[in-house]
Structure formats: structure tokens, C-alpha cells
Amino acid sequence: MPENTQTTTINKVCVIGAGTMGAGIAAQVANAGIPVLLLDIVPKDGDNRNAVAEGAVAKMLKTQPAPFMSKRAAKLVETGNIEDHLDKVAECDWIVEAIIERLDIKQDLYSKLEEVRTAGTAVSSNTSTIPLAQLTDGRSDAFKNDFLITHFFNPPRYMRLIEIVAGPHSDAGTVEMVKEFVDRKLGKTVVDAEDSPGFIANRVGTFWIQQAVNSAFDLGISVEEADEIGGRPMGVPKTGLFGLIDLIGIDLMPHLMKSLTSTLPKDDWYQQIARSEPMIEAMIEEGYTGRKGKGGFYRINREGGGKVKEAKDLKSGEYRAAARPGLVRGPAAKGDLKSLISMKGKVGDYAWSVLGPTLSYAASIVPEATATVVGVDDAMKLGYNWKRGPFEMIDAIGAAHLVERLKESDYPVPPILEQVGDKTFYRVEDGQLQYFGTDGQYHDVERPEGVLLLEDVKRTSEPVSKNGSAALWDIGDGVVALEFTGKMNALDEQVMKLIQQAVPLVKSDYKALVVYNEGSNFSAGANLGLAMFAMNIAAWSEVEKSVRGGQAAYKALKYAPFPVVSAPFGMALGGGCEICLNSDAIQAHAETYIGLVETGVGIIPGWGGCGEMISRWQENPRHPNGPMPAVSKSFEIISTATVVKSAAEAKEYGFLHHKDGITMNRDRLLYDAKQKALSMVDGYEAPEKPEYRLPGPSGAAALKLAVESFHNRGMATEHDVTVAEELAYVLTGGNTDPIDVLSEADMLNLEVEAFMRLVRNPKSQLRVEHMLETGKPLRN
Known part of the structure; x- marks a missing residue:
């Protein structure tokens, strides 16, 4: 990369493309308190030329999990369209392109950006498939200097990984400015990726998913068995493999396959395992695309007013009641990978058929996709929510043992695995965590400044x-x-x-x-x-x-x-x-x-929470004065277990x-x-100890009326009323007179009195027991 010539800070961002990813990126920028311009095409129908971008913001305000951290953040998003408002990118310090994955459309947009952007403005693509060299082909040297790839993961608010690819012409200062911004302002962990197909996480992740699906069909493993064996014991998301595919969308699989097979070298191992299953093709065609569709490998059958979880039979293609296999026990169930792949029968066979190739493949992409093993591990932990990265898994199994097993199965053994021998990829030396490099030496794992x-x-x-x-x-x-x-x-x-x-x-x-x-x-x-x-x-x-x-x-x-x-x-x-x-x-x-x-388990806050909430609302400069407003607000928040x-x-x-x-x-x-x-x-x-002037029984009576109104409308149970009355008793100061001054100790005593009355109540005890057994509140 050229030397650092860019010193601009990012005060405003433009995101072009208001689809799921583009809108989500814009929302996260707004969450950071940074103004953002969101542009998209002019719709074919209707009079509102900004309808696409405006609709994306409106949709995000209703979406759960919410892309915006607060509704106030949405006000920082300015919407427009690329025909009328593209010149506004001149006001922005970073332009993020997040449009359709078509090279010709992206390059057409870049040619227009060259005419209107301010010189030195960072431009990046959120592509996950197209190499940087192709994206910038035909662009000016100045554009190439300011260009990089910033690959966010979906949903942008919640996924911490961002893969950044800098080209040979990318200005070092521009790249550093974007890295600093996405780290400190957007909360992302930056992993440097090379300009190779699929970059890091999607390349390994797509291989893993394909291999796991193939093995389930080939070995006659059921959906539930695959998810039990290849889920928590391996330290991947609790959804398990097929549950994860349902979550991200079954119809995404063919697109990922097409993308990688068209860009990876013909001798890449993924080319050998990439295949379509007729049953999966039929599911997509019939609208069974996962959670967003009519169902996927799992579905909820609500026929006859019931609610039965069903799983797809991979042999017949029919749905049946989902089972709980209970195959994985002992150390393997607790994440001992060596025990897992060594188990006899279908558990060990399936675990090895997934882990062996996946770990070998992950090791093969260093340094092609990223310079270090740390980059691969961070990418998979942050991008796919694995508890351990591939090289941390290899250490858990033992690199030498893994190589032995790979050779027995006639699987490839990448050079870095041969190189590490009987050592580990990570070690601690004098209290410093180190990783094994491609040069055969150990290097310190360095933390960014401020970490x-x-x-x-x-x-x-x-x-x-x-x-x-x-x-x-x-x-x-x-x-x-x-x-x-x-x-x-x-x-x-x-x-x-x-x-x-x-x-x-x-x-x-x-x-x-x-x-x-x-x-x-x-x-x-x-x-x-x-x-x-x-x-x-x-x-x-x-x-x-x-x-x-x-x-x-x-x-x-x-x-x-x-x-x-x-x-x-x-x-x-x-x-x-x-x-x-x-x-x-x-x-x-x-x-x-x-x-x-606490009200969800039939009790009230007992460690000072009641008094502290009242104090906070009394001190709130935007809240009305007087004893009752702070009490009412605290009651509303605590009684509903907000x-x-x-x-x-x-x-x-x-x-x-x-x-x-x-x-x-x-x-x-x-x-x-x-x-x-x-x-x-x-x-x-x-701090000085607070004093409270609270409304007493008259205030409690007003709160009780409100609760009874909810009860009469079926929005509060009988025991909800009981718990709320005890909470009201504490927050209004018990039997105090409004002119009395209560100390903090008085408030704490009121908490204890009410708390002890409630824990003796059998209905509260049932709530606690139900929470312990199910993890969900009991509405009794």
C-alpha cells in the first residue's frame, strides 16, 4: 500500500444500497451517533422517488432484533436516491457501496461516484464475493487509492466481525482511518483479509456447511442427530448446523456455492465437495426456505391448534415429529473434541467427517486468505459465532493427532499443519499469548491500543x-x-x-x-x-x-x-x-x-433497586418534579420487568x-x-445519602387502580396484582405521610418487608421454581 497520506476523520457516512445489509450498516453508523446518508434507486412506480430508502428505515424501526439501538438513532439517517442526490456524497467522508453483487452495476456506480465525490473520500464495497482488483478495474489511480473492501456480517448491528481487504493501490491512511472508525465507532473487530475468493469466514463457513450437509446425507444421519453432534459439542451455535441453515435461509446456499465455484481455483477442495441435493432444491422451489419461509429443515406444525416441532426426514423428504437423539455423552458432550471424533459408531464417524475436512481446509487458506492463524480464528468466532476458532480446535485435538487422522482418511494435510508438528498453534510464554506463524516461529498476539x-x-x-x-x-x-x-x-x-x-x-x-x-x-x-x-x-x-x-x-x-x-x-x-x-x-x-x-419471579428488587430508580427519576432534568412522577415512572418500569x-x-x-x-x-x-x-x-x-419524600398510601392507591385496570382487561394475572401492590407499597414509602422524610435505610427496610412477604407466598415460590426449570416466567 502507498504511504499514509490520509488524515481526515469520518464525520458523515454515505451508504448506497438500502437492502438488508446496506440499511443495517446505515443503522449501525447512526447508532454510533454519526449522520448517515442512505441512497437507493428510484422505484418504478409511485410518486415518492425516495421510497426505497425511506421504506428501509421504516422497516428497520419495526424489525426485531432491532437494527437501531434507539428510535433517536433513526433520526440521524437522511434518505434519498442515486438519481437526485448522488452529489450529496461530496459531504461525506466515507462512502459504503452495498448494492447487488453484480460487477457491471457496481462499476457503473463507481464511474458516477468519481464525478461527484470529494477527493480523498474513502470508498468501500461490502461485497463478499467479488475481488477488489475486478471492482476497481478501469478506475482512476485516485479512485484506487481511496478504495477498499469492508465486508460486514449480517445483521451489522450484532455481528462483530468486519473483514477488510486493501488493494496494492489503497492509501494506507485511508485504510487506517476506516479501520479506526469501524473499530471504535461501530464496535467491530477488524480482520485483515487478502483479496481472495470468499475472503475468510464465508470461505471456511461455506465449506463447513457443505461438508456437514453432504455427510449427513451420505452417512444416513438425521437432521436432529447432525445438529446434536455438530452443535454444542463442537462449540458452534446452539441452533446446530441445519438450524443455522434455516436461520440464514436455505435459498442462500446455492448462491454461495455458485459464487465460490466460479471464483475458486479448479483444484480447490471446495470444488470437489460442492454439490446440490435434489431434496433441498425441491424445498427451495416449494418455498421451504427456512424461518423466513414456510419452514425448512425444521418447522412448527400448528394444525388443529397445536404447536409441534417437526424435522425433515432426509431420506423420505417428509416432515415428522422432531426427536431428541441423546447420542453424545461424557466428555464429548462438554466439548472434548478429541473424544468426540474418537467415539465409535455414527457419532464419531459424523463428527470426524465434518471436523477433519473443515479443519484441514481452514489450515490450507493461511496465508492465502489471511496472514495468520489468528485471523482465521477471529473470523470464525466473530462471523459464525464459534466458541473456538479452527486452530484453537486443532490445539484441543492435538495437531499431531489430527495429521495422523487426516492421513488415515486420505485427506489433505496443509503445509502449516506439517510445520507445527507436535507443537501447538497457541502458547503462553512469560505470560504473553503467542501464535505459530507461517515462518515457523511464534509471535506475540498483539492487542490494539486501548484494548x-x-x-x-x-x-x-x-x-x-x-x-x-x-x-x-x-x-x-x-x-x-x-x-x-x-x-x-x-x-x-x-x-x-x-x-x-x-x-x-x-x-x-x-x-x-x-x-x-x-x-x-x-x-x-x-x-x-x-x-x-x-x-x-x-x-x-x-x-x-x-x-x-x-x-x-x-x-x-x-x-x-x-x-x-x-x-x-x-x-x-x-x-x-x-x-x-x-x-x-x-x-x-x-x-x-x-x-x-424480579416481578417476573414473583418478588421485588431487594438490593436497593427501588430507591435507586426513584432517585434517578427525581434527578432527571427532563422529568416532572414532585414525589409522584418519579414513583410512577419507577413503578411502570419495575412492575413490567422492563x-x-x-x-x-x-x-x-x-x-x-x-x-x-x-x-x-x-x-x-x-x-x-x-x-x-x-x-x-x-x-x-x-455521594451524600439521599432523602425521600414519597406520596404514601394515597399514591399506592392510585398505582393499585392502574394495576387493577390491567387485571380487568386480562393484561395482568391475579398474582401480578399481588406483586405490584407490594412494589407500590415500597415505592410510595409504605405508611408514610407525604410530608415525612424517609432515609435510604427506611427504603431498604421497606424492600425487605415486602420481599419477605412475597417469598412466603406459594405463588411466588411457583414462579421461582418455574423459572429455574424452564428459564421462562410463569404467569400465575
Whole structure:
């Protein structure tokens, strides 16, 4: 690439093409708070020349999962058409082309862009199939300098991977500017790809899917058996293989096959396995294209008012009731890949027929598709949601063992597999993670500036303190991270115990504390299993002790003589939400789904959530003053167990304060939270304890009327009413008079009183039990 000559920052983006991908990319740009111009063709019919782009935005506002993180983000999208508004690209710093995968149409658009864009403006294609060299053929040197491929994955908001391909003429500064933007602003992990067919993830992923389908037909494996063997045991999405094809669309398979077979060399292994199945062709023709169609390899049969999950029989082509094979047991069921491919019978045969070729193929594309094994692993983990990348899988099996098996099966053994021998592709040397390179040497896995991962901290240090449910880690610069370590990061007495120990420890030897972990979710809330056990033996004093212990721990954090910053991501529910509410500040990942969900299991927030929500709404400058508005808003949110769908939405609901930060890239969350904590150290003073003036019984009566109205309309069950009345009792201050002043301790006592009445109620106990058994709320 030419030397860095581009210094422009990206303040406005243009996306051309308002289909699913283009519209989704535009939405993610808007989610980052950046204005975006969305253009498409002028429709053949109607008077509205912007109808295509406008319709895409309108559709996204109704789509679930939502492309927009908040409705406010949609206001940043300006719509237009390429006939009337193409000159507006001159206002933009980056133009993303996301139109149909036809070279002639793309090149025609590029010729028009050359005439109207501002010199130095980055131009990229979202293509997943067409080489960069073909895209820029015939364009000027100036256009080639500013051009690259930015391959997003669908849906753009939720998939973290972006593959970036730079050509030999691409300006280094332009490429770096786009990389920086998609990383920090759009929250993507950049993987550098070479200009080869299918790039990385789709090339390996398409091979894997094709091989798995072929093997199921060839070995007589049922849809359900294939998904059980090739799903969770291999660490791929829980949908399993055929469930995944249903999700992405069965009709996409022929297009991927055609694309790769037309561009890959004739001796590429994929050319040998690419084949069509008559049964699948018939399914597509008849509209059985997966979840978006009449059904796919699975469908829900609703005949006669029922709801029966059915699976396609790969031999007869008919649907039948879906089975649960239960074939994979022992270590293999828990992800031991060597055990899985070594099992006797159909399990081992199918597992090997899928994994052996897929891992061999993944190893064969280094360095053709990407320079390092890390690039392949990141692409498959982020683009296809694999828990482990192909080379991490090879390490789990053993490279030497894999080579032996490949040779026995007469499968190709790529050079890098021969090269690594009996070593591993990853190792830790002096606390530093390293990977095996194509030069036969190990190299450090380097993190971008501003990325701090707890997994790296753990390689070089021991915890400051830990117990069975939590740990404290020194993350540098005088900051300690509190990590939850239990199943689903559930919160229990051990967590509360470590919090109480952390306060004097941080006060003595450190500057600040960050609440953070690297699980799938921040925290699912209190450990309901322990609570259910205590209820079953009527250990009410232990239940109350647990509630008061949680309150004490959270308030110890709130009033600690140092800053406490919570860094939630994913689900932050119940007690996981309450620890955030009791922190000095929150630095949330953009994909944070936070809420006080206790009413769903028949109880109310017990660790200070009620008082904290009232305080937040009382402090909200855009909310009416007086005791009742804050109480009503808090009641509305808590009684309906509202869980927001993004950090941006969390600000609208009061879970996040307007001063709290949002991090778009998950890998940057800990660093950002640490910096926020450090920025608060100088002159830090613990918050003053709040006082409450609440409406009392008259306010509770008003809330009760509202709940009874919902009950009368069939929108609330009898026990919903009971739980809501207890919640109203707490939020309105119990039997207080409106002129009385309640302390924070008074509010905490009210929480305990109401909580203990509810846990003794058999209907609440049924809700807890049902949640533990099914993972779903019981409406009783």
C-alpha cells in the first residue's frame, strides 16, 4: 500500500444500497451517533422517488432484533436516491457501496461516484464475493487509492466481525482511518483479509456447511442427530448446523456455492465437495426456505391448534415429529473434541467427517486468505459465532493427532499443519499469548491500543483475592476489577462477602474499582437456586439475611471512599442491574440489556433497586418534579420487568445516567471503564445519602387502580396484582405521610418487608421454581 497520506476523520457516512445489509450498516453508523446518508434507486412506480430508502428505515424501526439501538438513532439517517442526490456524497467522508453483487452495476456506480465525490473520500464495497482488483478495474489511480473492501456480517448491528481487504493501490491512511472508525465507532473487530475468493469466514463457513450437509446425507444421519453432534459439542451455535441453515435461509446456499465455484481455483477442495441435493432444491422451489419461509429443515406444525416441532426426514423428504437423539455423552458432550471424533459408531464417524475436512481446509487458506492463524480464528468466532476458532480446535485435538487422522482418511494435510508438528498453534510464554506463524516461529498476539482484556491480565498475575463466586484482579494504575465467576455470573453471599472485603483493601492499596467480567453476560442476577432451596426448607431468616447482606454490600460500594465504575454488557438483570445502580458511574457496552426483572419471579428488587430508580427519576432534568412522577415512572418500569434493548435505550429508561459512558467495541470496555474510574480519583467524594419524600398510601392507591385496570382487561394475572401492590407499597414509602422524610435505610427496610412477604407466598415460590426449570416466567 502507498504511504499514509490520509488524515481526515469520518464525520458523515454515505451508504448506497438500502437492502438488508446496506440499511443495517446505515443503522449501525447512526447508532454510533454519526449522520448517515442512505441512497437507493428510484422505484418504478409511485410518486415518492425516495421510497426505497425511506421504506428501509421504516422497516428497520419495526424489525426485531432491532437494527437501531434507539428510535433517536433513526433520526440521524437522511434518505434519498442515486438519481437526485448522488452529489450529496461530496459531504461525506466515507462512502459504503452495498448494492447487488453484480460487477457491471457496481462499476457503473463507481464511474458516477468519481464525478461527484470529494477527493480523498474513502470508498468501500461490502461485497463478499467479488475481488477488489475486478471492482476497481478501469478506475482512476485516485479512485484506487481511496478504495477498499469492508465486508460486514449480517445483521451489522450484532455481528462483530468486519473483514477488510486493501488493494496494492489503497492509501494506507485511508485504510487506517476506516479501520479506526469501524473499530471504535461501530464496535467491530477488524480482520485483515487478502483479496481472495470468499475472503475468510464465508470461505471456511461455506465449506463447513457443505461438508456437514453432504455427510449427513451420505452417512444416513438425521437432521436432529447432525445438529446434536455438530452443535454444542463442537462449540458452534446452539441452533446446530441445519438450524443455522434455516436461520440464514436455505435459498442462500446455492448462491454461495455458485459464487465460490466460479471464483475458486479448479483444484480447490471446495470444488470437489460442492454439490446440490435434489431434496433441498425441491424445498427451495416449494418455498421451504427456512424461518423466513414456510419452514425448512425444521418447522412448527400448528394444525388443529397445536404447536409441534417437526424435522425433515432426509431420506423420505417428509416432515415428522422432531426427536431428541441423546447420542453424545461424557466428555464429548462438554466439548472434548478429541473424544468426540474418537467415539465409535455414527457419532464419531459424523463428527470426524465434518471436523477433519473443515479443519484441514481452514489450515490450507493461511496465508492465502489471511496472514495468520489468528485471523482465521477471529473470523470464525466473530462471523459464525464459534466458541473456538479452527486452530484453537486443532490445539484441543492435538495437531499431531489430527495429521495422523487426516492421513488415515486420505485427506489433505496443509503445509502449516506439517510445520507445527507436535507443537501447538497457541502458547503462553512469560505470560504473553503467542501464535505459530507461517515462518515457523511464534509471535506475540498483539492487542490494539486501548484494548485491555481480563484474560490477558490473568496470564500474568494471580488474583488479589478470590472465593468460589468472585475474584479481584489488579488491572494496573491502581485499579482493581471485581469479577463474578459463578454460573451465568449469578450473585450470592460469596460475591457479597468479597465486595465487603474489597472496600478496605482498595481503600488501603488502590485508587478505584471496576465491576467487570468476560462471560457471555454481565450477570443474570441473584442465584435463584439457592433462594429456592432456602424457601423449600422455610429458612426465612437465611433468606432475609441474604437480602440484607446484599443491601449492605452494595451500599458499601456506593459509599466507598474511592470511585466505583460498573461495566455491564449483555444481560445485566436483577441484582446485576442493582450493582450498576449503586455504582458512582457506569461504562456500558452498547449491547447491554439491563433491567429489574424480579416481578417476573414473583418478588421485588431487594438490593436497593427501588430507591435507586426513584432517585434517578427525581434527578432527571427532563422529568416532572414532585414525589409522584418519579414513583410512577419507577413503578411502570419495575412492575413490567422492563429490560431495555441497548445501552442507548437504558439512558432513556433511567438505568444509565446521562453522564454514563457507552463503549461500542466490547474489547475496549474494560479499558474505557478503567479510564473513567481514574478520571474520578482526584478530589473524589462519596455521594451524600439521599432523602425521600414519597406520596404514601394515597399514591399506592392510585398505582393499585392502574394495576387493577390491567387485571380487568386480562393484561395482568391475579398474582401480578399481588406483586405490584407490594412494589407500590415500597415505592410510595409504605405508611408514610407525604410530608415525612424517609432515609435510604427506611427504603431498604421497606424492600425487605415486602420481599419477605412475597417469598412466603406459594405463588411466588411457583414462579421461582418455574423459572429455574424452564428459564421462562410463569404467569400465575
